Amino acid sequence: MTKEQIIVTSAQMRDIEGRIFAAGMPVAALMEKVAGLISDRLQVIIPKGRCVGILVGPGHNGGDALVVARELHFRGYQVWIYQPFAKLKELTNQHFQYAQNLGISCFQELDKLPNCDFLVDGLFGFGLEREITDPIASAINHFNDWNKPIFSIDLPSGLHTDTGEVLGTAIRATHTFCLGLWKQGLLQEQALEYIGQAKLIDFDIPLADIHAVLGEVPKIKRITKTTVIQTLPLPRPPVTHKYKAGHLLLICGSERYAGGAILTGLGARSSGVGMLSIAVPESIKPLLVSHLPEALIIGCPETETGAISQLKLPERTDLSSFTAIACGPGLTKDATPIVEQVINSEVPLILDADALNILAELGTISTLQKRQNTTILTPHTGEFHRLFPDIDFQDRVKAVQTAASQTGAVVLLKGARTAISNPQGVVWINPESTPALARGGSGDVLTGLMGGILAQVVNKQVNIENVVATAAWWHSQAGILAAKERTELGVDAFTLTQYLMRILCDM
Numbered sequence: 001m002t003k004e005q006i007i008v009t010s011a012q013m014r015d016i017e018g019r020i021f022a023a024g025m026p027v028a029a030l031m032e033k034v035a036g037l038i039s040d041r042l043q044v045i046i047p048k049g050r051c052v053g054i055l056v057g058p059g060h061n062g063g064d065a066l067v068v069a070r071e072l073h074f075r076g077y078q079v080w081i082y083q084p085f086a087k088l089k090e091l092t093n094q095h096f097q098y099a100q101n102l103g104i105s106c107f108q109e110l111d112k113l114p115n116c117d118f119l120v121d122g123l124f125g126f127g128l129e130r131e132i133t134d135p136i137a138s139a140i141n142h143f144n145d146w147n148k149p150i151f152s153i154d155l156p157s158g159l160h161t162d163t164g165e166v167l168g169t170a171i172r173a174t175h176t177f178c179l180g181l182w183k184q185g186l187l188q189e190q191a192l193e194y195i196g197q198a199k200l201i202d203f204d205i206p207l208a209d210i211h212a213v214l215g216e217v218p219k220i221k222r223i224t225k226t227t228v229i230q231t232l233p234l235p236r237p238p239v240t241h242k243y244k245a246g247h248l249l250l251i252c253g254s255e256r257y258a259g260g261a262i263l264t265g266l267g268a269r270s271s272g273v274g275m276l277s278i279a280v281p282e283s284i285k286p287l288l289v290s291h292l293p294e295a296l297i298i299g300c301p302e303t304e305t306g307a308i309s310q311l312k313l314p315e316r317t318d319l320s321s322f323t324a325i326a327c328g329p330g331l332t333k334d335a336t337p338i339v340e341q342v343i344n345s346e347v348p349l350i351l352d353a354d355a356l357n358i359l360a361e362l363g364t365i366s367t368l369q370k371r372q373n374t375t376i377l378t379p380h381t382g383e384f385h386r387l388f389p390d391i392d393f394q395d396r397v398k399a400v401q402t403a404a405s406q407t408g409a410v411v412l413l414k415g416a417r418t419a420i421s422n423p424q425g426v427v428w429i430n431p432e433s434t435p436a437l438a439r440g441g442s443g444d445v446l447t448g449l450m451g452g453i454l455a456q457v458v459n460k461q462v463n464i465e466n467v468v469a470t471a472a473w474w475h476s477q478a479g480i481l482a483a484k485e486r487t488e489l490g491v492d493a494f495t496l497t498q499y500l501m502r503i504l505c506d507m
């Protein structure tokens with residue numbers, strides 16, 4: 001477990017800090033240390049001599065900001081302070097007195113503020129406890145309108161530390177220096193527009209204190225490369241054969257959505273799976289063969305609408321011949337009997353896209369209760385609402401935990417910050433992605449990729465949520481790399497499949 005993987009709520013952070021202070025670390029010494037690290041970072045980014053405005057709140061977030069103000073003052077920056085509060089915490093107040101005595105300009109009124117090149121936001125950190133109201137709310141809106149770079153200490157002031165919700169209004173930071181451990185709110189979708197580039201400032205919190213508060217295995221974690229390296233079946237055993245490296249069955253596609261089947265197949269190809277079989281309607285079989293010559297394409301009888309009407313597997317094969325099944329992309333809802341059939345099988349199963357829409361109509365919870373083996377659901381927001389209309393969506397982490405616990409499945413909720421939960425509430429959040437992936441077909445690629453990884457490792461005592469997390473990370477990293485080379489407009493789903501292998505090569 002690395003610090004980069006850990007996520008905390010404000011209550012947990014307070015408990016961890018409390019242990020450090022109880023063990024003897026002076027509060028003021030920790031504030032010096034944290035603010036020193038922030039000042040060092042700022043100095044690397046911003047040339048000396050520039051003018052910096054420091055926004056100071058009443059608590060220790062404001063205290064951190066005041067120490068930064070003092071440091072930057074001595075390091076040759078032109079500093080001014082905006083501090084509109086009548087009452088400050090004691091340590092914060094001492095730093096404020098000292099800054100004034102040093103001759104740093106301090107202001108309480110907005111209209112007196114001089115121009116500046118950048119702002120440091122130390123109004124509120126994880127101690128924000130209620131909606132921000134005027135005059136502070138107006139001040140925050142005013143600073144946002146300046147369109148200067150804003151560096152937020154710990155988190156942009158105004159964001160709820162756990163849910164990322166905007167409490168009244170919030171600073172729109174260009175950079176966030178998260179202190180010590182990642183706050184949960186910074187991984188919530190609704191916070192993304194406010195955070196800018198986020199970096200963790202490690203101030204040496206002892207691991208023992210983290211474990212004492214979060215347990216030996218923390219429940220909510222960020223996916224990192226470490227998770228992925230531990231999960232992927234690399235290196236391959238020197239002596240193996242194709243059926244030992246997993247046999248994945250994809251059930252996907254229709255006359256209407258033939259491309260979805262190709263993309264799912266290409267995603268699976270990149271996983272390195274030993275054998276790939278793809279069941280599609282008979283009429284699109286030649287198309288699939290031409291795109292995926294290595295796969296076994298199973299042409300199935302079809303409905304009048306061009307959907308699979310019956311799974312016609314090759315001789316001496318039934319569903320139990322496969323190590324894993326991924327079902328859904330491009331099926332259309334006319335393939336309902338097929339989805340029922342795979343749900344009734346014992347094989348580890350991923351349900352995506354139309355398979356999820358069909359599941360919602362069959363009754364999500366009652367239908368999945370019958371399943372004994374691994375089930376993975378990969379809804380986007382719309383599919384999630386159809387599957388779980390009664391789950392409150394305000395906090396996506398809680399929503400995905402509830403969905404997993406109600407169904408016994410591992411649930412991956414897609415989005416800018418994909419969240420994954422197992423039925424026991426163990427959560428992975430994907431910390432990085434790109435809006436370049438918000439394009440038709442990129443989810444199909446994910447389903448194929450995940451299916452291929454699952455088929456290779458499912459019999460090897462892995463945690464299923466780690467498999468799902470690995471696929472999500474790999475998929476989004478490929479998107480990020482592709483966007484870097486081709487812009488955010490250049491990442492169509494086919495192109496995305498071409499970048500998947502590059503991520504492994506660079507690891």
Ligand SMILES: NC(=O)C1=CN([C@@H]2O[C@H](COP(=O)(O)OP(=O)(O)OC[C@H]3O[C@@H](n4cnc5c(N)ncnc54)[C@H](O)[C@@H]3O)[C@@H](O)[C@H]2O)[C@@H](O)CC1
Binds near residue numbers: 017062133154179
């Ligand atoms: N002790 C230290 O030196 C350390 C300080 N840290 C900093 O301390 C912060 C937490 O400090 P605090 O617990 O003092 O909390 P904050 O500084 O986040 O804010 C709490 C203060 O704001 C007031 N407040 C809360 N909501 C308000 C609202 N809506 N309108 C007006 N006032 C409001 C509270 O009454 C309290 O005075 C962290 O975010 C971080 O920046 C730690 O991260 C690192 C160690």
Ligand SMILES: Nc1ncnc2c1ncn2[C@@H]1O[C@H](COP(=O)(O)OP(=O)(O)O)[C@@H](O)[C@H]1O
Binds near residue numbers: 414437438440444
């Ligand atoms: N704004 C975004 N930022 C990052 N990733 C995104 C964003 N929007 C969508 N994605 C990712 O793109 C994929 C889209 O999947 P999905 O909605 O199923 O598309 P489709 O069904 O067309 O393939 C998901 O992996 C999702 O997490």
Ligand SMILES: [K+]
Binds near residue numbers: 123125152154155157
């Ligand atoms: K802040």
